[in-house]
Amino acid sequence: MAEAIVKNGLEDYYHYRSEFAEKAAENEDELLQKLKVFDDESILQEFVESQQDASEIQLTISGINCAACGWLIEKQLAKLSGVLKVGVNVSARRASVTWNNKKLKLSQILNHIENIGYHAKPFQPEQHEASFRQENKAFLKRLGLAGLMTMQVMMLNVGVFFDLFGHIDPQTKQYFNWISLLLTTPVILYSASGFYSSAIRALRAKVVNMDVPITLALTLTYVSGVFATAQNSGQTYFESLCMFVFLLLISRYLEHSARYKASQLSANMLEYMPSTANLLVGNQITPVLAKSLVAEQLVLVKSGEMVPIDGVILEGEGQLDEAMLTGEFDLVSKSIGETVFAGTVNQLGTLTIKVNKSLKNSMLNQINILQNKALLSKPKIASLADQFSQYFVMAVLVISLSSYIIWLQIDASQALWITISILIATCPCALGLATPSALSCAVAHLNSKGILLKRADALEQISQVDWVALDKTGTLTEGKFTIAEFFCAPELDKAQCLQMAASLEQYSSHPIAKAFSELPCGYLVSDFSAKIGQGVTGTIDGVSYKLGSQHFIGLDVPIQMQSCNAFLTTVDKVLCGFLLTDKIRTSSVELINAIKVKQLTLLSGDIPSVVESVANTLKIPNWLAQQTPEDKLKVIKQAQANKHVVLMVGDGINDGPVLAQADVSVTLGAGSDLAKSSADVILLDNSLEKIGLVFAIAKRCKRKIIQNMSWALGYNLLILPLAVTGLLSPWMAVVGMSLSSLIVVVNSIRLLK
Structure with a gap:
């Protein structure tokens, strides 16, 4: 295993290509040598976030087809000595990897991903979009070929099935079989190649995924047809085989497109990422790349232009559209001394801005990174679904083999087709999609409203919250003393x-x-x-x-x-x-009215008279005054010790410890950096009433996950006896399996509304 750790990756080669190759031309030693360019310090500074011995990188992963692919990558990377944390966002085809840079190099991680069977490279917005378009194009090619061949083979077999030409002699029927075989072969070799590569990756890793039973069914159908054609005896199902692949690809393509749509709404924000800037040196304006700007440089932003970088206004006044950050479309007035953010649009006025952060460290990019991290965190129900699906696939394989043996005794001519029906109908694709599709759409909805969720699994905990603690200063009040x-x-x-x-x-x-x-x-x-x-x-x-x-x-x-x-x-x-x-926020009243929990407590370091006044004004039943950070922490721990699920809302430096201790924590976009680093949810526009929306979406997301899981399990439990008893033909099985997955995705997409 240690030897395998040193040999794993594939980035340099793919980083400089416009297209992905199916296989690397080099051997592993040559590949590892090429990948060592990613251990260069300049590369690490651009793509890697490091704190002491821990480094983290966002990777674009190509070749991901379904939830099973993400599960496989996570499990295999986790086995590497030195990998601290790994998460894969199937929807966005992204992975976040944290590792000990003293034990492991980036090139080794990339090499290991390649050896699993996937291609990885450091995330870059433009190339990430290009890779999606390329994968989408390849998907359509495979789908188009399968559809075309399905029509041709179906036309050939219509005459055989219904004997439209009168009496078809054996020689003509045999001729049609050979033509059907010829047309079906590219469907198996090209259109279905994604299913085979996915199954092979899993088997190489000594696990089974959802594509294993599918590829087994396709292989059995094709091989039996080849023998029947060659021996001129028995039944061929080439038209069914082509239709299986065609319908499976339609299902996967629709899932692929739906997940991508959700991930784009949620996290990527690529259309807001500025590319150029007007660098101001003296009186001379020079167009430069936004990512090349560094602190203390000056940039000019004219009316109608996108702000290229985070900075402070030195000259001018402007009306800025910050909807991409806050979800609010009202223009925000900004003047000298105020901060502007990359990706916002200056609708009116001309601004001279002093850069205070590089594009890599801008709020826009940090939001993008945090959103993707959120989608990498899985609630317990998702982990259980992943584990269950592995056992379920094993059970399906055992049941299929047992059914084949039993049907050989009952009716040997039906044994193979009943086995194929079982393999296809019971594939747990819907089960694998149940949780990630719902989470992606829920996070997308919140993001569109200016709510940044740092942990997707926090949604599961929010739906269970029964004890809420509120800070006063700067949270319920404006913090303007x-x-x-x-x-x-x-x-x-x-x-x-x-x-x-x-x-x-x-x-x-x-x-x-x-x-x-x-x-x-x-x-x-x-x-x-x-x-x-x-x-x-x-x-x-x-x-x-x-x-x-x-x-x-x-x-x-x-x-x-x-x-x-x-x-x-x-x-x-x-x-x-x-x-x-301090003035009470207008949104504080709406927050109190929106939160319906067993216990609501105001925690403040202020004197009792002031705290009591605020609590009475907002009708908060419980309050504690003159609370130090240590006191607040004790209160939160005591509530948790009493089996409460605690949500803490705070914004100051002193709230950092309690925000970290609470089961779920919320802070404001105007809060301190420490509070934002400790919190799970950030309200970018400081609108407290949106916490009510977070609760509502969390409950809806939980319902959708339960609905999806119930449907996926119910469908499989219903369809299995029908397939085993021979009441379900293979074409019915593939239609049912495809519809099952689509129903789950469509149900999840309703969360976007």
């Missing part, structure tokens, strides 16, 4: 206290700091530090000061400052108090 009241010790200068407070808060990233941003900063601060969610400390003119909550300062508060929620103190004295207020 103002100083409503200010109390100062009589012997102190008010202006001096305000300046000291402003000087301390200018180094803080907490939303509270914005309340002091308009005040003058007249002091130099040293030894500054911040305690997440509680306050800040710093030294001014040799004196240590604290500014934060009462819990943070650790001192008794004077009576006149009891209504305050932030205090400026020295080591032993409270200097002044501030009552900081």
Whole structure:
């Protein structure tokens, strides 16, 4: 196995080709040598995300036909020493691989994928789209050939079946059989090649997939026809064989197109990926590739142009269409100092933008990556379906063999065709599609509404949530603080206290700091530090000061400052108090009305009077005030210990630990980077009421998965006895199997509406 690990891939060769070859011309040593170009540092920087010893890459995989292909790739890559995590999105033909870069090289991973029987290369939007179009074209060619040959063979056999020419002599019938064999052979060798290659990959990996019984049935039908034709005895079913392949390909093609549509709506966003930019150097404008831009460069965006990069406006004002990020079509006004994002469209005005992120690290690309990661995560029901389908295929093979032996004793002439009917009718394709098709469509729907889902399996947990915790500051409220009241010790200068407070808060990233941003900063601060969610400390003119909550300062508060929620103190004295207020979001009321759970709790680090006021306004029955991040974490853990499924909604740096601890977590697009990295769901336009949509889609998705699974299992349990008893002919079997898969896909697509 270790030897096989070192020999696996196929990227360099395919990376520089416009078409995929069926087989590599080189031997494995030559192939591995070519693939070593992908271990070059410049290549890794472009395609690979690395953190210490862990590296991650998004790959385009060609040759994927169904859910069984994704399962096979995941299982085989997981066996490589050094691979930490692997997930395959069948719909988008994408894979995400995380590995230990000290134990394994990228070239070895690519080589292993090739040895499994698939072609892989680092994901690039343009080439990914080109590979889909090429696969689609090849699909249509195979489908077209199968359809053409089916018509010709059917026409030849109509005369034989109905004896339209009067009495057909044996020589003429034999001639028709040879012509039918000639026409059927390219259908088996070319049109059905995808089924055979898929089955061979599985058998090489010592597993069975859904294409194994199909290819076995096709082979038995073809071989029996060849012998019958050569010996001029027995019955041939060449017309049925061609029709089997034709109908199977129609089914697979429709599934392929439907899954691709869902994946495009959900994750790729390729039409929004900018390609060029107007680089501004002095007064000269130079067209350049958007991906070549680096931080601190200046770009010019005219009216009607797409913003090529994430950056900050230095000059000009604009009206931007950010629908591709938020799902909202109202134009957003942007002016000097505000951030704009790659892929949005400047509808009015001219902007000079300073680049602050490369295209690779832009929000658009990060959303694309996160969406694809979401579709790689599987809920428990999907994993169970994958495992069940493997056992089911084995059971079908055993039942088919047993039926063949029994029917040889009953009616030998029917034994083969009944066996073929069983193999085709009971193929668990619908079972394999039941979960991924529903998840893809659900994620697509949410994405179109400006809701970014980082884990598709979170949908399964959301449907089970019965305990919701809400942060206040910046979540239920806008996070735009103002100083409503200010109390100062009589012997102190008010202006001096305000300046000291402003000087301390200018180094803080907490939303509270914005309340002091308009005040003058007249002091130099040293030894500054911040305690997440509680306050800040710093030294001014040799004196240590604290500014934060009462819990943070650790001192008794004077009576006149009891209504305050932030205090400026020295080591032993409270200097002044501030009552900081924040406006409640208009969407908070809609959120509370939309969430129907057993327990709803407001968790806040603010003082009781303020928290109680917000809770009463929003009619939240349970609230806890002056909660530190550690306190919030304890509350969440206690709820989970009581067997609750917890959803946490937060946006600040102090919410990172609880967002990570909760079963499902939601944050806002305006939230901190830490909150967004910890959360499972991101509301890109900060509309809290959309959490209700997440709950609704999660419940609908769960229902669709259950419906799909019930249909797939019910169909197979119903069709199996009909096939075993000989009541189901082979052509009926292939029609039933194809319709079963299509019903599952069509049912899932309803989630897009």
